[in-house]
Every structure is written in structure tokens, then in C-alpha cells.
Amino acid sequence: xxxxxxxxxxxxxxxxxxxxxxxxxxxxxxxxxxxxxxxxxxxxxxxxxxxxxxxxxxxxxxxxxxxxxxxxxxxxxxxxxxxxxxxxxxxxxxxxxxxxxxxxxxxxxxxxxxxxxxxxxxxxxxxxxxxxxxxxxxxxxxxxxxxxxxxxxxxxxxxxxxxxxxxxxxxxxxxxxxxxxxxxxxxxxxxxxxxxxxxxxxxxxxxxxxxxxxxxxxxxxxxxxx
Amino acid sequence: xxxxxxxxxxxxxxxxxxxxxxxxxxxxxxxxxxxxxxxxxxxxxxxxxxxxxxxxxxxxxxxxxxxxxxxxxxxxxxxxxxxxxxxxxxxxxxxxxxxxxxxxxxxxxxxxxxxxxxxxxxxxxxxxxxxxxxxxxxxxxxxxxxxxxxxxxxxxxxxxxxxxxxxxxxxxxxxxxxxxxxxxxxxxxxxxxxxxxxxxxxxxxxxxxxxxxxxxxxxxxxxxxx
Numbered sequence: 001x002x003x004x005x006x007x008x009x010x011x012x013x014x015x016x017x018x019x020x021x022x023x024x025x026x027x028x029x030x031x032x033x034x035x036x037x038x039x040x041x042x043x044x045x046x047x048x049x050x051x052x053x054x055x056x057x058x059x060x061x062x063x064x065x066x067x068x069x070x071x072x073x074x075x076x077x078x079x080x081x082x083x084x085x086x087x088x089x090x091x092x093x094x095x096x097x098x099x100x101x102x103x104x105x106x107x108x109x110x111x112x113x114x115x116x117x118x119x120x121x122x123x124x125x126x127x128x129x130x131x132x133x134x135x136x137x138x139x140x141x142x143x144x145x146x147x148x149x150x151x152x153x154x155x156x157x158x159x160x161x162x163x164x165x166x167x168x169x170x171x172x173x174x175x176x177x178x179x180x181x182x183x184x185x186x187x188x189x190x191x192x193x194x195x196x197x198x199x200x201x202x203x204x205x206x207x208x209x210x211x212x213x214x215x216x217x218x219x220x221x222x223x224x225x226x
Numbered sequence: 227x228x229x230x231x232x233x234x235x236x237x238x239x240x241x242x243x244x245x246x247x248x249x250x251x252x253x254x255x256x257x258x259x260x261x262x263x264x265x266x267x268x269x270x271x272x273x274x275x276x277x278x279x280x281x282x283x284x285x286x287x288x289x290x291x292x293x294x295x296x297x298x299x300x301x302x303x304x305x306x307x308x309x310x311x312x313x314x315x316x317x318x319x320x321x322x323x324x325x326x327x328x329x330x331x332x333x334x335x336x337x338x339x340x341x342x343x344x345x346x347x348x349x350x351x352x353x354x355x356x357x358x359x360x361x362x363x364x365x366x367x368x369x370x371x372x373x374x375x376x377x378x379x380x381x382x383x384x385x386x387x388x389x390x391x392x393x394x395x396x397x398x399x400x401x402x403x404x405x406x407x408x409x410x411x412x413x414x415x416x417x418x419x420x421x422x423x424x425x426x427x428x429x430x431x432x433x434x435x436x437x438x439x440x441x442x443x444x445x446x447x448x449x450x451x452x
Contacts, residue, residue, distance in 0.1 A: 077293055177394065188414075
């Protein structure tokens, strides 16, 4: 029974790894679309979001199957539940990357954001790229130690977003209304990506701890910010 | 065993009903805050969001307990899983109502939106108020027939949101940058509330069908839009 459960959990873990890689790539490519007017990158993110959604549904079904056939309890059960919630968080991160790609496609060949904000958006993107890679590493290497870095970096991301909104709402704003709308929406999508990354990192710690009992399990955090 | 499971599910259902009422009230009061500069209403939504989050965590724990002790299978299992996901959707609806209330509090005593958009935002709010009430009715009366109305009305909500964005992005826009930012963000929060209401309605159909086998169960929809 135990062996079968672990095999089942391994199959789910492989799909989680695959989903995390897809989300990491979607974040990176949506940044290319946003900052370099890369239309191919935008289209790739938009087209690939369906694969991310399919993986989410597949993981959910695998988890329901595990619950039905193996009746896991205690930590095993919490790991399966956390895995279902992690898949939903990844799915939403894919949606947000798609929203950014769609905004970039909408204004192509022009940038959706004004020139003088490119630097700050680039810094936000760099944080998100690093975070996307870290979440993959956490899952693949079963390494929970970087979760704290992801949580710490989210403060920096929020600070950059605050600066963008302060400028957008201030007397020095130079740009069209369309650019202002894009700055507000894209800024929010990126901030949300960071929030979901924090939520994902906390869940990965919990899931990985369950995969590897030598790690101390932490309680899954229930709060998703929308 | 069956009796104990049903009793457990009943306890979860009571908390789901309570959570739906809280979300319905949060939607209504956030509209009061937005459209009537009602500061008390805004503060009530903001303060009460913690209760909604607590209910979500409580429901999740109850579901995990049910899974651990009762090992539900087939429809029972899918109902428990759908219930967990429904609680998360309600939690996010509460967050969105809070975001609207916070925007209204930020600009008090002024309205966050320009005068000439009040009518369209009022129409969006009316749809959301009706939808919040319908979701409560679906749960309390175990009535799944109104789900289609909720799904239909979301198109009307999206059309109103489209009109608002078209005006905000158009040559006739009259307002400050702060108002433009508020229109974009609040419009998006309300559109998202509608999307989550659709996702909630679909899950309620599934959950209620499980509570009452005379109803035809439908497959739980995995897609949450963020």
C-alpha cells in the first residue's frame, strides 16, 4: 500500500515539476514580450497556457485518485491536499503571465509601457524570473531552503510596484491614458505573480517535506491573494 | 460510517452557507462604500475579511478530517474536493470585495471614480449583488437551477466592464489620473468577482448535487481565473 502510494505521489510530483517548468518559462517569455516587444514570445505564452491548465486538471485527478484508492492520512493526506492547491496556484501564475503577454501583443509593435518605466519593470521581471527558477529548483532538488529568499524578495517586488504606482499617480507622469492603464494592469499582474510565488513556495516546502520525511513539514498556508 | 460522513458533510455545508452569506454581504457593502462613500461599510468589509479567511481555513480542515476518517470515494470524494475549492473561491471573492472597500476608503470623502461612470459601475454592482444572493440561495435551498442565470449574467457584467475600459481608454475620458487608476483597478476587481461567482456557481451545483443525490452531479471545473 505504502509503496503504491509513494509511486502515485511520484507520478504527481513529476507533473508538478513539469508544471513548474512551464510556469517558469511563461514568466520569462512574458517578460520578453513586455520588455522587448517579442511577439513570438507573447504568442507562445498565450498558446501554452492551455497546457498549464491541462496539467493542473491532470494533477487534480491524480490526487483525487490517490485519495480514493490509498486513503492517505496525517502528513501523506496533507501533502496530497497541498499538491492540489499548489497546482491551482501554478495555474493562476500561468494565467497572469498570459495576461501580461496579451497586453504586449495588444500594443505591438509599440511597448505597452512608457520608456521611463522600463527600468523598474525590468527589475520586477528579473525578480520574477529568479523566483520562477527557484520554485523549479525547490521541487526538483527537494530543496526547501530557498523558500525564505522567495518570501524576502517579494518585499522588494512590492516596493518596485509601489514606486511604479507612485509615479503613475504623481505629477511627473508622462504618457498616454493607454500607457497608464497598461502600467496599472501589468504592474498588478506582476505583483500578483510575486504573491502567488510566495504562496507556491510555502506549499512546495510542505509538499517536498512530505516527499522527503527528513525535511520538517510546515503547515500549508490557505491564503491565496487574488 | 455513511451516517457519520453525512453528519460531517452537513457540518461543512453549514460553514459553506455561512461563508456564502459573508461573501454576499461583503459584495453588497463594498458597493455601498464605492457608490455612496460609506466609510462604515468600507471598514466593515475590511474588518470582516479575516472572518471569511478563518471560515475558509476551518472548512479546509473539516474536509481534510473527513478525507482522513471517512475515506469517501466516487461522488462523495469529489464533493469534498469541490467543497475545498469552493471555499478557496469564496475566500478570493472576499479579498476582491476588500480591495474595492480599500479603494473607497483611500479616496474618502471623495468617490474613487468619476461622476459620469457612476451609472455603469452601479449596474455592475447590481449584477454582483444579485449574484451574491443567488449563490447563497443555491446553497441554502440546494437549488442548482439558477447557476445558468449566474453564468449568463457574467456576460452582461463583462460587457459593462468593456464599456468602462473603452471610455477610460478613449478620447472622451474626463478625470484625473488617480480616477483613471481607480476605474481600471476597481473595474477589474468587479469583473474578477463575476468570474469567481461563475466558478463558485459551477462548484455549488456539484457540491449540492452531492448533498442531494436527486440532483445530477456535474464535473467540478478546475479553472480559476486570477
